[in-house]
Amino acid sequence: MASATISLASGYGNFAVPAVALEAAAEVLASTQRQHVPLAVSPVAGLPELREALARRYRQRGATGLTAEQVLVTAGAKTGLFALLSELLQPGDDVLMPTPNWFGFDDLVRRAGGTLRALPLAAADNYVLRPQVLRAALTPATRLLIISNPNNPTGRVYSQAEWTELLAVTDEFPQLWVLSDEIYEGICFGPEAVPTLLAQPDVHQRHVVVSGFSKSLALAGWGVGCVVVPPALAPAIAARLFGTGAAAPTPAQAAALAATQHAESISGALCAQLAPTRAQLLAGLAALPGAPAIIAPEGTYYVFADFTRFLAPEWPAVEASARLVELLAAAGVEVVDGATCGAPGFARLSYAVPAADLEEALTRMQETFARLPMPAEIPG
Numbered sequence: 001m002a003s004a005t006i007s008l009a010s011g012y013g014n015f016a017v018p019a020v021a022l023e024a025a026a027e028v029l030a031s032t033q034r035q036h037v038p039l040a041v042s043p044v045a046g047l048p049e050l051r052e053a054l055a056r057r058y059r060q061r062g063a064t065g066l067t068a069e070q071v072l073v074t075a076g077a078k079t080g081l082f083a084l085l086s087e088l089l090q091p092g093d094d095v096l097m098p099t100p101n102w103f104g105f106d107d108l109v110r111r112a113g114g115t116l117r118a119l120p121l122a123a124a125d126n127y128v129l130r131p132q133v134l135r136a137a138l139t140p141a142t143r144l145l146i147i148s149n150p151n152n153p154t155g156r157v158y159s160q161a162e163w164t165e166l167l168a169v170t171d172e173f174p175q176l177w178v179l180s181d182e183i184y185e186g187i188c189f190g191p192e193a194v195p196t197l198l199a200q201p202d203v204h205q206r207h208v209v210v211s212g213f214s215k216s217l218a219l220a221g222w223g224v225g226c227v228v229v230p231p232a233l234a235p236a237i238a239a240r241l242f243g244t245g246a247a248a249p250t251p252a253q254a255a256a257l258a259a260t261q262h263a264e265s266i267s268g269a270l271c272a273q274l275a276p277t278r279a280q281l282l283a284g285l286a287a288l289p290g291a292p293a294i295i296a297p298e299g300t301y302y303v304f305a306d307f308t309r310f311l312a313p314e315w316p317a318v319e320a321s322a323r324l325v326e327l328l329a330a331a332g333v334e335v336v337d338g339a340t341c342g343a344p345g346f347a348r349l350s351y352a353v354p355a356a357d358l359e360e361a362l363t364r365m366q367e368t369f370a371r372l373p374m375p376a377e378i379p380g
Contacts, residue, residue: 006353006361007334011152013301013352015218015273018266021255028251042247045238046073046226050257054226057260062199070228072237073256075248077183077212077225078104083240084208084227085112085144088177093143098129099342100304102152102181114144118342123306126295127156131165138173145170148181150194153341153348154304155297157188160195167200177206183225186216186267189278190298198228205230215300216267217259224248224256274301277351277358284362285349289369301352304338308345310372317344331368333361 032039045051051068058066074080089095091113097105099118109116119137121127129147138145147166149158158166170178180197188194197207212225229237241247248256259266281303282296290309297303311320321344325337328347338346351358 003332003360005329005332005334006357006364008349008351008353008358008361009334009336010350010352012214012220013218013270013274013350014354015220015270015352017255018218018259018262020258020262021217021219021222024254024258025251028254040250042073042250042253044242044245044247045234046071046247047250047253047257050253050260053257053260054228057263058196058198058228061193061196063196064199066198066228067231070231070234072227072229072234072241073248073253074225074227074241075245076223077210077214078108079241079245080212080225080227081181081210082108082112083237083244084179084210084229085109085114087233087236087240088112088144088208089114090143094139094141095144095146096137096142097146098127100127100151100154100338100346101146101148101341103336103340105146120342123154123304123343123346127151127154129158129162129166131169134166135169135172138169138176140173140175142173142176144177144179146179146181147197148184149197150184150188150297150299152181152184152300153302153336153338153346155300155302157190157194157298159192163195163197163200171203174204174206176204177208180207180209182209182211184215184300185211186263187271187274187301188299189271189275189296194299202230205232208233213256213259216270217256217263218266218270219252219255219259222252222255224252274352277353277355278303280355280358281349281351281362284358284365288366302348302350304341304343305347305349306345307347307369310369311345321345327368327372328365331364333364333368 051071054071055066055068089112093114095109095114095116098121106116170176185194197209209228213219285305292306318339321339336348
C-alpha cells in the first residue's frame with residue numbers, strides 16, 4: 001500500500017481556530033436564532049466596529065492619524081487585492097515587483113489590466129532590496145510597486161530602516177503607488193515586530209496595504225481580508241466592492257473582530273507552536289547532501305529551500321525545476337515549485353505541519369536526493 005502524500009505546499013497552517021473567534025461567531029448565530037430574524041447583512045465596507053478595531057491596531061503600530069474610513073473589510077484578502085489593483089491600474093500599466101514573490105500576483109495584475117515586471121533579488125545576500133537597484137528599475141511610467149512583508153515565499157522581513165531607504169526612492173516618483181502585502185505580519189521570529197507601511201510617511205498619499213486573517217490570526221476558511229488606503233481612494237474601493245461582490249458574512253466578521261482584539265496573544269501562540277517545526281525543517285534541510293548555508297527566514301511559516309544543485313544540467317531551468325518537484329511528489333512530498341515564484345530550483349516548504357509528518361517528509365526528501373547524481377560543488 002502506497003504511503004500517504006505529505007503536503008508541505010499548503011498556504012494554510014495547521015492552526016486551531018481561536019476560541020474567542022469561535023465564540024464571537026457562535027453568538028451572532030445564536031442571537032439570530034433567538035430573535036427569529038434574518039442574519040444581518042454587513043455594509044459592503046465592513047462592520048464599523050471591525051473597521052475601527054483594525055484602525056486602532058494600526059495606530060498602535062505607528063500609523064498615527066489612520067481612521068476607520070480608510071479600512072475596508074473584504075470577502076477574503078484576494079478580493080480586496082483585486083479591487084485595489086482594478087482601481088489603480090489602467091490597461092498596460094507597468095507594475096514592478098521584487099521576486100521571488102507570491103505566484104498569485106501575476107494573474108491578479110494581468111486581470112486588472114497591468115503588466116507585471118519582475119525585479120529579481122538574490123538568495124545569496126538574503127534578498128536585500130538595495131535603494132539604488134530599486135531606483136534603476138523604476139521609471140516615470142511605473143504605476144505600482146508591490147512588496148510583501150514578510151515575503152511569501154522567502155520569509156524575508158524588511159525592517160524599518162530598509163523601508164526608510166526604499167521610500168526615499170519611491171518619494172521621487174509622485175505618480176507611483178506602493179502596495180505592501182502584510183498578511184503574514186504576525187508570524188515573525190526576528191528581534192523586532194514587522195513594520196507596517198502605514199506607519200511610514202506618505203508624502204504623496206500613495207501607500208496602500210492589503211492584509212487578512214487567515215495566516216497570522218488562524219482564520220483560514222473564514223473568508224475575511226482587508227485593505228487600507230488613503231482617504232481619497234476609500235470611496236472608490238467601496239463602490240467597486242459594492243458593484244462587484246458582497247460583504248463578508250457577519251459571523252465571520254465577528255470572528256475577525258475578536259481575533260483583532262486578541263491579535264498579539266493569538267499570533268504569539270502561533271509562533272510558539274511553529275518554533276519547534278521551524279527548527280526541525282531548518283535542521284533537516286541542512287542535513288541534505290551538499291546543503292548550502294541557510295539564513296533562517298524571520299517571517300511566515302515557510303522556508304524557501306535552495307535545491308538548484310539537484311537540477312538536471314541538460315534541462316532548461318524551469319523544466320528542470322518542475323521535474324524535481326515531480327520527483328518529490330512521486331516520493332510522496334508535495335512542495336511549491338520555486339519557478340512559480342520566480343526562482344526555478346527552489347521550493348517553498350511549509351513547516352506549519354505536524355512534527356511527525358515533517359520528519360517523514362524530510363526522510364523521503366533525503367532518500368529522493370540520494371538517488372540523484374552527486375550535486376555540484378557548492379562555491380565556498
